[in-house]
Amino acid sequence: MSHDAHAGTAGLRAPSGAEQILRSVPGPDGAAPLVLVLGATGYIGGRLVPRLLNGGYRVRVLTRSADRIQPLPWASEVEIFTGDAADRDAVLAATSGADIVYHLVHSMNGGGDFAAADRRIARNVAYGSARGGVRRIVYLGGLHPDGARLSRHLASRREVGDILLRSGVPTLVLQAGVVIGSGSASFEMVRHLTEVLPYMPAPKWVRNRIQPIAVRDVLHYLLAGARVDAELNRTVDIGGPDVLRYGQMMNGYAVEAGLPQRGIAALPVLTPRLASLWVGLVTPVPQQIARPLVESLQHPCVMADHDVDRIIPRPPDGLTGYREAVRMALGRIAIDDVETSWVDASVDRAPSDPLPSDPDWAGRTVFTDHRRRRTVADPDAVWAAIVQIGGVNGWYSAPLLWALRGWADRIIGGVGLQRGRRTRSHLRQGDAVDVWRVEAVQPGRLLRLRAEMRVPGSAWLELGVTPSATGAEYRQRAVFFPRGLSGRLYWLAMLPFHGLIFRGMARRIVATAEDALFSRAAR
Incomplete structure (x- = not known):
């Protein structure tokens, strides 16, 4: 196991407005807590790391390839461990000495039996955290109805949460639905389906109720998760202030993007498999990602309760509404942010801005x-x-x-x-x-x-x-x-x-x- 250590947080801005930073609390020895982020090159992880650094935390990341970290603006500010989360020895080394672990890894991108892969990683994280003296695990799972027969994707998210809750390390499982921000796979489906199709034949799930949440609010809850009561070990639902049908989300996007309202017809004959093939045909979202997401949309995704409000206060200026979150995802994409520009791009990025680590299919069509x-x-x-x-x-x-x-x-x-x-x-x-x-x-x-x-x-x-x-x-x-x-x-x-x-x-x-x-x- 090899790793390269880097220190310091110079040059990182302090976010303003709703991008609240929760400052770290020094440990007994006066040192800032050490946070291990699993999934730092993913959509959420890549946006969480700089906010942890700005909050005064020391950050360590575990990645299969350090080359994926290097293009990121905070690469020189973190401790990099090279290894695979599916390798127990790699996770043991990475968790050693860590105070907090953020588990943001999901194997859906790799295709195949992603549930088995996520189960193995979760067990490694649970074992490594217990052995390494970790004080808190924070996991981002998926919002789902209780008692329903879940899709493979949501069932896997629930299983991972259960494994971590049984680890013996106090764990907070945050269950979120559709995350609204440029680069989020769920949002990209909404974006591209709405942009391409003036009329959409859709499965019956377009009538299901969904409680989307802005990416900056997800980050707020994740950051606050590091500071909840030391013994707290439970699952909580998180969501934005709006409950919408999927069809309403598409037409809300259309309004904010300056497009006419889309005609949507719910057809009972479109199975999840056919619907995922349809999504794969008209959007750039890969089918191995589209199909689990489409299967998950068969269930209403609405918060069962608001217990989270007793554990984590809401952002100072409140939760972000769906339409406002869409405006952020659209309005903050400037010409300088296009990957191929030879003009130096700013590193002062909002959560809705694109990152170099985002997948090629993320972001608006250019x-x-x-x-x-x-x-x-x-x-x-x-x-x-x-x-x-x-x-x-x-x-x-x-x-x-x-x-x-x-x-x-x-x-x-x-x-x-x-x-x-x-x-x-x-x-x-x-x-x-x-x-x-x-x-x-x-x-x-x-x-x-x-x-x-x-x-x-x-x-x-x-x-x-x-x-x-x-x-x-x-x-x-x-x-x-x-x-x-x-x-x-x-x-x-x-x-x-x-x-x-x-x-x-x-x-x-x-x-x-x-x-x-x-x-x-x-x-």
């Missing part, structure tokens, strides 16, 4: 067109060509297509190409450039334009330059966030023209920079 060209021209020459784009200077490629696009935009009530630009050779933030608005300028490095034309979605165009050993590299990226099915069809319809427009634009900008270089050399 279409991109990338172009790169190396040139012997220096970066200044390339930048000079970039900032001359638009207006009377044109767009470096396919002028007829640009003219037709501007004309079409005017016909449907848009701004068209009539606005031009303020000057021919300088741009500043907020300037209009034909159908675009300058959203950001980093002189000599990056120009970002936001589309103000009428399109079924949101669009940006980024033009950038970086020095290279032989001159410079020009980088160009078009980004489109589609709105609903019409946005996806629009992007597909424009694909044949993108090859002409964007390829020609990259080629002509580089050629213009090289012409300027050769002209200077000739003089």
Whole structure:
């Protein structure tokens, strides 16, 4: 067993508003409690760790691959143990000396017999925690009705909770339903089904009542779970303030996303297997994840009681409503958060923001067109060509297509190409450039334009330059966030023209920079 130790919490912000931080209580020796997080690269774990660090805890993580931890903004602030939670020796080593264990591992992503895998891991955690002197286990399980015949997914979550409660270590099992936040598998199903389907044939479970909870409220309960009464050993339900039918959740998402209300027909013939195949067909959620989730939706998922309020106070500004949680998941996804951006992204992330460890299918649909060209021209020459784009200077490629696009935009009530630009050779933030608005300028490095034309979605165009050993590299990226099915069809319809427009634009900008270089050399 190998591990690398890191210390310190410098550079981590203190969350504000409802992102409450519950400060750690020093142990008898005055040291901050040591917390082991299992599942630190998962959706919840990746958001919990920085909040534990901000709360003054020392944090240790157990991961099968340290490479998955390194891209995360808090990687240098935690103690990393390399090992598999299914390996009892690895768990024994990781739990040794820990005060608190957060068990956030679920094997559903791996497919196969996930229940057997989760059972084995739970037994390892129970054994290692008892042997290692752990004072508290906190486990995030699934909300389910009592006495019902549960799906494989929910039955496994309940079984894991029971194993931990019998461990001899005081355990708090928090049972949550649908977690609302970009990257949550349950939320991604709602997002993509609503975005893609203007009309949805659905199983009868769309009529079931569900009590969703915002990811920031889940984090509030998890953080507070480290400070409950020392002897508390029980299960509690957690949920948000709204109880909705699944169909109402989809249409609530549609309203917040600016989409028309979706028609939903509950059909008795759609079995869980057929429904999961349908979900797998129209959403990017992998089928091995979609099917257990679909099976779980056969049951109402509503809190049986509110005992949690006697154990853990609610957040200072109250629990987050469903529609507000959706707004957070949608409104805080900015262009800088797209994984492929070459602009440095901020590490000051809200719980609803995407993380590098989130799965590829998480987050809203994003279409991109990338172009790169190396040139012997220096970066200044390339930048000079970039900032001359638009207006009377044109767009470096396919002028007829640009003219037709501007004309079409005017016909449907848009701004068209009539606005031009303020000057021919300088741009500043907020300037209009034909159908675009300058959203950001980093002189000599990056120009970002936001589309103000009428399109079924949101669009940006980024033009950038970086020095290279032989001159410079020009980088160009078009980004489109589609709105609903019409946005996806629009992007597909424009694909044949993108090859002409964007390829020609990259080629002509580089050629213009090289012409300027050769002209200077000739003089």
